[in-house]
Amino acid sequence: MSKEEKVNQISSNTVNELVKNDKYGHLIQLYLKKDPTKIKKYNSIQKFNKIYHVNQDVAVCALNDDIYSAKLIKIYCIKDPSNTFIPIIQVQWYYSKQDLKIDQKLIKCISDKELFFSTHSEYLPANKIQVGIKVLTFEEYSDLEFEEETIFFSRAAIDLESMEPRPNIKLWKKSCVCQLPQNPDLQMIQCDECENWYHLDCVELQNQDITKIDKYLCPRCNK
Secondary structure, three states: OOHHHHHHOOOHHHHHHHHHOOOHHHHHHHHHHHOHHHEEEEOEEEEOOEEEEOOOEEEEEOOOOOEEEEEEEEEEEEEOOOOOEEEEEEEEEEEOHHHOOOOHHHHHHOOOOEEEEEEEEEEEEHHHEEEEOEEEOHHHHHOOOOOOOOEEEEEEEEEOOOOEEEOOHHHOOEEOOOOEEOOOOOOEEEOOOOOOEEEOHHHOOOHHHHHHOOOOOOOOOOO
């Protein structure tokens, strides 16, 4: 081994310490800098007979053991000094409505199944992947006949400085007399005349009233 190789050699103690402290990003950068021949990048990874691909949306167990939604953006595998393989993933997180800092009256138009893509990324051990998920557009999600646990939707990203959606909620497509964006979690009724959608409570209707209505006219069209 040459003098240069000895200087660049990564010790097992260094690797173990970084893994112990969940410093997977530091570990990746260390190998890319000092021993790039021992780190490889892949387009897919297999876990429990399931194959996951780069750019796929997944549910991931974070380092705090809570499960969040993320996009799988990179897959690495490191061969450490003991010839043990360390698979590592880089994910880019989605945020949910609980993370938003917006006027509480606007929370009404945010769905529990709505995700907001962020620029926040993190390196994790590959075994943190839990299951694949689907992130649809608002229109695709609204057309679903049945709700599924692993299906979500997104119509905006999140600004990590202000913790507000981008584009801003004020720019989202609006409906109803309240002029708030639609929330697929809330039941609405469509006017047969103007074809606009209305929240039941905004037009003084209840769920049981829907079955009794053959043709609905909104307050504006009923004048």
